[in-house]
Amino acid sequence: MADGAPAAPTPLKAAIEAYLNHLGIERGLAANTQAAYRRDLTRYRTYLADQGVIDPRTITKKHVRDFAVACAETPSASGKPLSQRSIARIIVGVRGAHKFWLRENVTTIDPAAGVQPPTPGARLPKAVPxxxxxxxxxxxxxxxxxxxxxxxxxxxxxxxxxxxxxxxxxxxxxxxxxxxxxxxxxxxxxxxxxxxxxxxxxxxxxxxxxxxxxxxxxxxxxxxxxxxxxxxxxxxxxxxxxxxxxxxxxxxxxxxxxxxxxxxxxxxxxSPHTLRHSFATHLLEGGADIRVVQELLGHASVTTTQVYTKVTADTLREVFAAHHPRAQ
The missing domain is CATH 1.10.443.10 (Intergrase catalytic core)
Incomplete structure (x- = not known):
């Protein structure tokens, strides 16, 4: 290699770039979503490089499982441990990449197929009065x-x-x-x-x-x-x-x-999402139908919207406890 010439990308880096191009061009994912996938797969590539793995064809199920464990043990950029939700998102991205590589004949096996991301705990949206x-x-x-x-x-x-x-x-x-x-x-x-x-x-x-x-x-x-x-x-x-x-x-x-x-x-x-959460919560507290709130928020599934009903249920319990003569 001539002095000053950029190093050729490793097979793994090239495979990741192919997957990211697929997400952007064929699946049409938003730029922010693509950026999140890039960060997560860069974390994956860095971990594998530390293990001496630079080719997707040599990745084993153990590598993927150990990476999931490492995500739970390694702090994020802020110094705090990654949440289960973040780890789940990372593993979902890894599984998607391996599935793509198998389909495109980059690899002959999918070592991530049996690796399940952790189940994120229920997280109630934040809303302000x-x-x-x-x-x-x-x-x-x-x-x-x-x-x-x-x-x-x-x-x-x-x-x-x-x-x-x-x-x-x-x-x-x-x-x-x-x-x-x-x-x-x-x-x-x-x-x-x-x-x-x-x-x-x-x-x-x-x-x-x-x-x-x-x-x-x-x-x-x-x-x-x-x-x-x-x-x-x-x-x-x-x-x-x-x-x-x-x-x-x-x-x-x-x-x-x-x-x-x-x-x-x-x-x-x-945050801006705080106002979005407050918008939904206040509508439901006011008696709005959850299907209407779903449409207003642009949720593809009402399941995503249903998390707000937990917030309003807490409010209802507080009102009941405070005002019903035989609540306590």
């Missing part, structure tokens, strides 16, 4: 351009239950206002001031209602703030813009939420 959500939504200073934008983002997150990736990808034309409903005042309960088109996992499209508070916040932002922000950029159809006039990023949206959660003095860690 309505009064805390209200404090958060009222935290931005709406006398400023970015304050108007921030209020619109927070209201939109809580009103729609959207994932943060869905929110930052919303374009101007994706939010449609019902002018007729607005002119009708507050008497109509059959319609909402606006609807939004969201693109979820697998680019699956859904249309969700936008409540009056969020609709007003978005309209104020579009009229009073967005034109000035847009003038600083090169022109983008994005609804939510950063200070340079470009499309807001996931990190930017997260920092906005973190700033206002601190300003509102909310306890604990508040």
């Amino acid at each position: 309505v009064e805390q959500v209200t404090r958060l939504l009222e935290a931005p200073d709406i006398t400023t351009e970015v304050g108007l934008r921030d209020r619109a983002i927070l209201e939109f997150l809580y009103s729609t239950g959207a994932r943060i990736s869905e929110v930052i990808n919303v374009d101007l034309d994706d939010v449609v206002f019902d002018r007729e409903s607005e002119n009708a005042g507050t008497e109509s309960t059959a319609s909402v001031p606006a609807v939004a088109r969201l693109f979820g996992k697998g680019n699956k499209e859904r249309v969700v209602p936008v409540g009056s508070y969020a609709a007003r916040a978005i309209e104020d932002y579009r009229v009073r703030s967005r034109p000035s922000l847009a003038s600083k950029g090169k022109g983008t159809p994005a609804l939510f813009l950063n200070a340079r006039g470009g499309r807001l990023t996931r990190q930017g949206a997260y920092l906005i939420l973190k700033k206002h959660a601190e300003r509102a003095k909310l306890p604990g860690e508040i």
